[in-house]
Amino acid sequence: MADVMVLFLTLCLQLLALPVYVLSYLGLWEPFCKKFFFPFFMEKFVVIYNWKTSRQKQDLFRNMMEFADPSGKLTVLEIGCGTGTNFQFFPPNCRVICTDPNPHFRQSLTKSMAQNQHLQFDQFIVASGEDLSQVADASVDVVVSTLVLCSVKNVEGVLKEVCRVLKSGGAFYFLEHVAADHSSWTYLWQQVWSPTWKLIFDGCSPMRETWAAIEKENFSEIKLQHIHVPLQWTPLQPHIIGYAVK
Incomplete structure (x- = not known):
């Protein structure tokens, strides 16, 4: 019965979003x-x-300087940096390298950089999280990912690249929306939303069990919590937050 309900509601939502589906079919939406x-x-x-x-971001990034190099310098790589929304939470004087596969964020990113003079910005690299080849092995102290692993093509591939560029003892910080408990109403609505949500929002999937991929990666220590972010009328309320040490 639940499967029938999901199918019916999914089709209703797709009907409402029909213009986007038509544009996608014509190759114009992407x-x-x-x-x-x-x-x-x-x-x-x-x-x-x-x-x-x-509050969660402040708590998450509070201990970031613990991963600075012996000279006290901290190099941060943010993957999928988007508009630079996390800059305000980074510690003063750290060096920030930004990557994003979408070059059209550059204007908003430049604006955020100008508003966060407490940071030292290195460069903006147009690259996917699965291919950080322009970043050297073991060259950064911290990697940051927020609302990124929901839309990458290969979560495991991204995590392998994260581990490659991190120095030994470096940390991967994450805040990601994830799949809800399979027995919950939230999960049912995630199933309904998923096809249309992915199409409209550039591949973003509301149903990924990202914590499982992080736990499978070869990190020496993982601090991970499941939290609820009150984003009403969206399928994005279940989140994970934490950091993993290489």
């Missing part, structure tokens, strides 16, 4: 989404998201 819609949407959405998660 370039429009990447260049215009998604950067615009994220610039607005992250304001709400930071308001909802400000």
